[in-house]
Amino acid sequence: MPARKVVPAKHPRIVATATAVAERLSAGDGLLYRYLHEEPPDGLEGDEGAFVLCSYWLVDNLTAQARTDEAEDLYAALCSRVSPLGLMSEQINASTGEFMGNFPQAFSHIGIIASGVNLARARETEPS
Template sequence: YGEVLDCADQWLRPGRPLQPALWSGLAKLADAAATTWRQPDQGIWEVRSEGRVFTYSTGMCQVALDRAAAIGERLGLSDQVTSWREGAEELRRLILEQSWDEEAQCLSEHLDGGGSLDASLLALPLRNVVPADHPRMAATTAAIAERLSAGDGLLYRYLHDRSPDGLPGDEGAFVLCSFWLVDNLILQGHRERAEELYASLCARASPLGLLSEQIDPSTGVFMGNFPQAFSHIGIIASGVNLARAAAR
């Protein structure tokens, strides 16, 4: 839901026309997000273990409600704007409160706080779900950089011994997660650190400038899908964000 409505919001911002049939479909997605966020799923990583109410998934439902409200407000299209806006704010509050792990001093992978650390939490500020400089998000970013580190700027998505995923085989460092960290460092005002990390990630590309899904931290060998769209989305987005930060 969140991906579609976020794209629609960006598409419509310059004043492009919105067809009634399209708005009807977008409104239905927002209404679905308002209710289905409570349903357990397998999260962004498509784990094979029991479904939970993942913090990332809840965040994307928040995005759906927030963007639907923004579109409706801008175009004066719906009397549901107030309920969508209130729903978005409520989900933001729940994420900051219910996924907070007081002992670990960071947000956790599940909304009930019953999980461990997950690098997908780095995506929350990038979608404007939680401010990057919110104390709890800043603490989470620091925790991910330290506790999920695979060395040399690489990050694991999560730790298998603490977040069983039901999948066989070894886990490499997930390239996109490091680009998410670059973006969070930019948003938190640590541009030099972000530039250094970005340069180190770019240096890992193949002679053709391509990146894989994962990297073996011990050897630097590519793992998983190659080339991987996620990784290239990350390198482009982080490059744009760094350029914008430098221009300010």
């Protein structure tokens, strides 16, 4: 909703929603699952890892809520997971840190870029 300017990111309901999503879908170390189900709604077989783009969504929410230090810490932790070639997969096994799913994954790279831009803009506009 904040991304579409429907409700401000700092609105108490949005803050509560982002907090609840982060807590409920947490895979640990800032990683988030995209859903929790015995059988995934996408109908695909196999285990579901933490969905990388969801963690960048959290970075963007923290940034928009002026929680820039938290956002930067999470962003740095996520960026530290890239492969030696600077690539990311679609998902990460939260237990082992291994890449899962499509590799390389454009969504994950879009997250890196968009969240980095959002953080840089937030730092530029912060009062000194």
